Amino acid sequence: MPQTSSIPVNFDELAEHFFTKGWCRFPFDPQLATWVAEARPQACTTVNDPEFAVWLRYGGTWFAGVNALANDTDGRVDTNGSALIGMAIDFIARKLGLEVGRDFAWDRGQVSVCYPGYPQPMDGETDGAFRYRVKRDAAHLDGLHPVGAERRRHLNETHAFILGIPLTEADENASPLIVWDGSHEMIREAMLHCYEDVAPEHWVNLDVTDAYQTVRREIFKSCPRTIVQARPGECYLVHRLALHGVAPWGEDAKAEEDGRMIVYFRPELIAGEKQSSASWLHAP
Numbered sequence: 001m002p003q004t005s006s007i008p009v010n011f012d013e014l015a016e017h018f019f020t021k022g023w024c025r026f027p028f029d030p031q032l033a034t035w036v037a038e039a040r041p042q043a044c045t046t047v048n049d050p051e052f053a054v055w056l057r058y059g060g061t062w063f064a065g066v067n068a069l070a071n072d073t074d075g076r077v078d079t080n081g082s083a084l085i086g087m088a089i090d091f092i093a094r095k096l097g098l099e100v101g102r103d104f105a106w107d108r109g110q111v112s113v114c115y116p117g118y119p120q121p122m123d124g125e126t127d128g129a130f131r132y133r134v135k136r137d138a139a140h141l142d143g144l145h146p147v148g149a150e151r152r153r154h155l156n157e158t159h160a161f162i163l164g165i166p167l168t169e170a171d172e173n174a175s176p177l178i179v180w181d182g183s184h185e186m187i188r189e190a191m192l193h194c195y196e197d198v199a200p201e202h203w204v205n206l207d208v209t210d211a212y213q214t215v216r217r218e219i220f221k222s223c224p225r226t227i228v229q230a231r232p233g234e235c236y237l238v239h240r241l242a243l244h245g246v247a248p249w250g251e252d253a254k255a256e257e258d259g260r261m262i263v264y265f266r267p268e269l270i271a272g273e274k275q276s277s278a279s280w281l282h283a284p
């Protein structure tokens, strides 16, 4: 297990990486490690809770666990436990200008667990969608949900960022997160074009499916597909506009028995003076 990090953390360098690539990784942080130690048993309970069995998908190879972690708005999983604090949260405040309580509140974390064999075919998923999951890591942009049989997309959720916190040891072949480097600025460009003549309060009504699919194809052609992986006590931050997905479980992948378990936080922006959708599109 990694111990206290001696890696000096240079927020300027991390910020440069984050705003260029659309993600950055934080070294081992004892404060986060404390939180992880409290969160893991809770996450394991959730995975085995029949109430959450609905989240077990793809032939039992992925527990999607959306909002399955019972944390409060400070991120605490135990009443007397630790809030979500540490390097990554400081970085979010200092470099993204986002303060917890003012600009976002911690939503309930997603407990995302992949198991050997991910993904297996699932009832209700078309062959095309399954192929996309296998070949393209089910790449997507959070917040644009496909709705109806036509899978048309509108801006439904304006997330502030995605924070990924591994709870188990898993190597980089064990269904890691994938991010397309630099994709956030291509998506911003495409969405700026869609929304330029529309007031932010009406963005939710605008069907952006075609623009989204076009830019996604461009991203696959021009942006490097990057594995983003970390160990417990480390974490990573992904830009809210970055295209990302989950890789299939590799043949030689190694992970703990509980699987490749990651908690993702995707808090929504709190609308301030500006509409949250405007911040979603325009903020750095």
Ligand SMILES: [Fe+2]
Residues within 6 Å of the ligand: 140, 141, 142, 244
């Ligand atoms: Fe996502």
